[in-house]
Amino acid sequence: MLVPEARAVFLPAELPPLSPATPYLQTLGKAQLQGYPALRPRSLELLTLLLAHPEEIEGEKLAQQLYPTPNP
Numbered sequence: 001m002l003v004p005e006a007r008a009v010f011l012p013a014e015l016p017p018l019s020p021a022t023p024y025l026q027t028l029g030k031a032q033l034q035g036y037p038a039l040r041p042r043s044l045e046l047l048t049l050l051l052a053h054p055e056e057i058e059g060e061k062l063a064q065q066l067y068p069t070p071n072p
Contacts, residue, residue, distance in 0.1 A: 049065055
């Protein structure tokens with residue numbers, strides 16, 4: 001079972017309407033956190049990764065997923 005925060009990441013767009021107080025993260029197409037001011041693309045990537053790992057994710061693994069190519 002998905003935690004409520006991850007439902008927006010994994011469930012199809014054909015969900016029943018959400019209340020205005022429920023944040024909804026849309027990651028396909030134009031990525032946005034509906035009901036909130038525009039976030040930078042990297043912030044949306046970070047939020048998506050955190051929601052995809054509700055069991056926690058170590059900082060090093062998170063950094064590897066955000067920055068897969070090391071700086072020279």
